[in-house]
Amino acid sequence: MTDIKKTGSTGTPPTPAAGPAAITAIPVRHYGRYVSAVIAIGLLASIVYAFSQGQINWGAVPDYFFDDRILRGVGQTLLLTVLSMAIGIVGGVLLAVMRLSKNPVTASIAWSYIWFFRGTPVLVQLFVWFNLGLVFEYINLGPVYKDEWSSFMTPLLTALLGLGLNEAAYMAEICRAGLLSVDEGQTEASHALGMSHSKTLRRVVIPQAMRVIVPPTGNEVINMLKTTSLVAAVQFTELFRYAQDIGQNSGAPVEMYFLAAAWYLIMTSILSVGQYYLERHYARGSSRSLPQTPIQKIRANLLSLGRPSGGMA
């Protein structure tokens, strides 16, 4: 084990002292690869050229990049993402447990919920929440709260319910898959030690399920961040809506779409990095050695540059 590591990191050619001479042969030429690379680069260059020659005023993008409204929009988008995901995760865990429960009533309620919310488009759901005032004129929670539906259902609440309840259906399936992925022997071993159902779930099953749950949940967060742009349709103002507004007032609508796209890309990139570290955390014990983090890789490379002949002791 250690021998392999040493030769790998010192950079010396791996020719053993007394071994047979290394094979010298003419490598296979992959001409197809050169051709396809040239075609791909050519296509890419022509697309970039087309955009640079189009009727797009690129100067408008940096002008508005840190505009107050854009920054406020970014804030609203993040807020909406966090709150909707919170609703989605809590609801999803609840639904997953309900679906896996031995009680047929709760199991079928959870099944129906998932069936409905996963089976209809989220934009349609948003409009339904927005227009539910046609069905319920008033909201009346007895002595606690009473108001007209239209003033109760603010754009924020509409957006949260629409996105959050939809997300719960997807998270439920992710959590269920995670819980089912844990070997039954784990539950048995835990029970045999005298641990209760809830302790078994909390200490043994969920930590292992997280390995399966975290990666798709990261995808869901990234997806949610982008999906929040839909709520512009129900009068909630976030990044996309602000960019649209600025575009219409400043006469640079397409430029503002590019600006919004750049902001979304920045935010999703940051989230991807976070997801990577979270996955690493839950991979404990699953593989013999954890992969290096990007920072560790950079540090290792720098170290080996500084001491080209030194080993990685």
Add this chain to the structure above:
Amino acid sequence: MTTTPMVKAEGVHKSFGTAHILKGIDLEVAPREVFCLIGPSGSGKSTFLRCINHLEKISAGRLSVDGELVGYRQKGDKLYELRDNEVALKRRDIGMVFQRFNLFPHMTAIENVMEAPVQVKGESKAVARARAEKLLDRVGLADKAKNYPSQLSGGQQQRVAIARALAMEPKLMLFDEPTSALDPELVGDVLDVMRGLAEDGMTMIVVTHEMGFAREVGDALVFMDDGVVVESGHPRDVLTNPQQDRTKSFLSKVL
């Protein structure tokens, strides 16, 4: 001398749907005894073992551990099913070792051993750690305390699993084919640990295919086939001089 048997089974039946797995098992395991269960696969040995700590519910008959019914409470002539937490309470005293180890893969070896005393008995981490270190040392793995199960060989994992079960200080240990999933050269280490336990007077029920271990360490042996006890007695007698034809034909194939 009349002591309460550690395990007493009277006419124990178990069915899964239409499959009748156990067809009336009667046996007694005395305290401090090493009791070996042998038989072909599908004979019901493992199922019976799992009934003892209520991982499986028996369909008929009576099964008791240390004088108390498994899974039920008797009041007058009525049986009341035990609640989950009552079942859990009884399982504390019964250690179990599985064929496939079933160590918790997200915890290190020592965390595996500490888990139940801390979580179930509410022991302090310091006390649990001290005992866990002693137990890992006893199974010869003191230097592997910080390793995750995936970093250990099968034999090492099984010895950690034995230490994990012992950490609850059980009065009875159940072994479900503890060496069947191991490479032949790793079997010896696990059997040595079990031999040591037997010498210390632990009551053990061992489902095994290791006839050598059964003959050397076992105090009693039962040969099961098709859900019934075919033959029982002292391991030396049964293994060297079987009376039943079924036992003879089984032993001729495995010995």
